[in-house]
Amino acid sequence: MRLASTKTAAALCGGLLLAISVPASAAVDAKLLDMLKANGSITNAQYSGLQAELARDQKDQQIARQAQQETNEQIAATAKKTNELSTFDQKLAWAAKTQFKGDVRFRQENVHNDGVSNNKDQDRQRIRARLGAFSEINPQVDTGIRIATGSSDDARSTNQDLNNYFDKKQIWLDLGYVDYHPDAIKNLHVIGGKMLQPWVSMGDIIWDSDINPEGLALTYKYPLGNTELFGSAGHYTLKDNVDGEGVQFKHDLRLYAGQLGARFAITDNLKMTVGGSLYNYDNDEDSACTASTSPCALAVNGNTPGEQFRLWEGFSQIDIGGLPMPLSLYGQYVHNAEASNDKDTGWLAGVKTKVYGFGLDYNYRDVQQNAVVGAFTDSDFANGFTGSRGSKLKVSYELDKNFTLGATYFMANSDYTNASVNLKDSDINTLQLDAEAKF
Numbered sequence: 001m002r003l004a005s006t007k008t009a010a011a012l013c014g015g016l017l018l019a020i021s022v023p024a025s026a027a028v029d030a031k032l033l034d035m036l037k038a039n040g041s042i043t044n045a046q047y048s049g050l051q052a053e054l055a056r057d058q059k060d061q062q063i064a065r066q067a068q069q070e071t072n073e074q075i076a077a078t079a080k081k082t083n084e085l086s087t088f089d090q091k092l093a094w095a096a097k098t099q100f101k102g103d104v105r106f107r108q109e110n111v112h113n114d115g116v117s118n119n120k121d122q123d124r125q126r127i128r129a130r131l132g133a134f135s136e137i138n139p140q141v142d143t144g145i146r147i148a149t150g151s152s153d154d155a156r157s158t159n160q161d162l163n164n165y166f167d168k169k170q171i172w173l174d175l176g177y178v179d180y181h182p183d184a185i186k187n188l189h190v191i192g193g194k195m196l197q198p199w200v201s202m203g204d205i206i207w208d209s210d211i212n213p214e215g216l217a218l219t220y221k222y223p224l225g226n227t228e229l230f231g232s233a234g235h236y237t238l239k240d241n242v243d244g245e246g247v248q249f250k251h252d253l254r255l256y257a258g259q260l261g262a263r264f265a266i267t268d269n270l271k272m273t274v275g276g277s278l279y280n281y282d283n284d285e286d287s288a289c290t291a292s293t294s295p296c297a298l299a300v301n302g303n304t305p306g307e308q309f310r311l312w313e314g315f316s317q318i319d320i321g322g323l324p325m326p327l328s329l330y331g332q333y334v335h336n337a338e339a340s341n342d343k344d345t346g347w348l349a350g351v352k353t354k355v356y357g358f359g360l361d362y363n364y365r366d367v368q369q370n371a372v373v374g375a376f377t378d379s380d381f382a383n384g385f386t387g388s389r390g391s392k393l394k395v396s397y398e399l400d401k402n403f404t405l406g407a408t409y410f411m412a413n414s415d416y417t418n419a420s421v422n423l424k425d426s427d428i429n430t431l432q433l434d435a436e437a438k439f
Contacts, residue, residue, distance in 0.1 A: 029054050098135035105436040114426035115417030125162040140182055146175035156208040156379035175212055187221040198232045199259045202315035203332040203348035204378040205367050226265040233258045243286040254282040269322035277313040284308050301374030302386035302416035308338040309373050328352045339370040346371035359396040382412035382428045389413055406434040
């Protein structure tokens with residue numbers, strides 16, 4: 001019996017040790033000890049030892065639970081902080097891929113116009129302010145938005161006269177586009193919206209530099225050794241339902257543009273650019289300026305009323321290095337294949353260089369009455385009128401970083417002016433003094 005009792009006690013002790021070796025309820029463990037002591041399975045000394053050991057285990061378990069809880073809290077806090085940092089990093093990454101660009105220009109302008117019977121001389125002060133945000137949305141998509149001043153919604157000017165008793169000046173949407181350039185086709189850009197001119201210009205007799213076309217365009221460049229081929233194509237809507245016959249596509253005034261060209265690195269100090277363009281207008285016969293239609297859209301500023309346009313352009317530029325000063329020779333030629341008379345040609349030839357920090361640019365042009373679209377030609381030369389010829393001289397100097405002073409003088413002779421009296425071969429001379437800051 002004593003041997004059996006000893007075996008039973010050993011078994012119970014083994015079971016107890018197994019029980020307390022794993023997490024258990026403190027109340028159950030204490031009750032089990034009391035039962036073993038009551039039936040004589042363990043002595044008082046064993047009871048006290050096991051009770052002390054149980055207390056130590058319970059304390060260790062409590063410490064472990066507290067440590068685990070603290071660890072979980074730290075993990076949760078770290079995860080939250082990491083998530084917050086990740087969100088911040090994403091915003092920071094977007095900000096790093098976004099550029100804010102702008103410029104402010106103050107201008108003093110003096111215009112002498114022989115075609116005006118009274119007040120031939122006009123003096124005025126003008127400002128231009130532009131601010132844009134240009135961002136990389138992802139590696140294949142860029143976008144740009146820019147606002148600008150302007151006395152009106154005239155596409156050819158963002159100038160604002162300083163006039164009218166310190167009144168507030170108007171702000172217009174000047175740019176708003178999406179540029180998709182897929183990784184699969186390097187150097188291809190598909191641009192939609194109101195964009196910078198996607199074509200190459202070597203002069204401004206066709207396009208005033210402030211004009212930003214609206215529509216859909218594609219541009220592409222292809223490197224080929226020392227040569228780079230480039231091209232562009234675009235469709236632009238100028239006026240919806242121009243003929244008043246319906247809102248379908250066929251009734252819109254449209255421009256189709258295409259350009260091909262190449263840049264050659266003939267030597268390290270001699271580079272050449274050549275190219276050609278086509279600007280074809282559709283339904284422009286319904287947009288012409290006639291006695292019965294108003295407002296006029298295309299055939300304005302010297303064009304013959306009712307004129308239509310299909311412009312063929314050729315352009316080139318030669319850049320010469322290795323000289324005491326850099327030298328560039330440039331020019332453009334345009335012919336309107338739809339002109340109603342023989343006044344259908346325009347050309348420009350110019351030279352530019354830089355001497356002792358002064359930028360110099362001179363060109364001479366002769367633009368016949370219907371050679372280009374009067375609504376889009378350079379607005380500063382001859383007050384923006386076709387049927388004009390003469391010179392443009394521009395001098396600029398960067399007085400400090402991003403701050404430039406400049407002077408431009410237009411010596412134009414025009415057959416058509418914006419005056420009430422048209423005077424053949426009238427002089428329209430314009431002096432512009434500019435102070436421009438960029439950021």
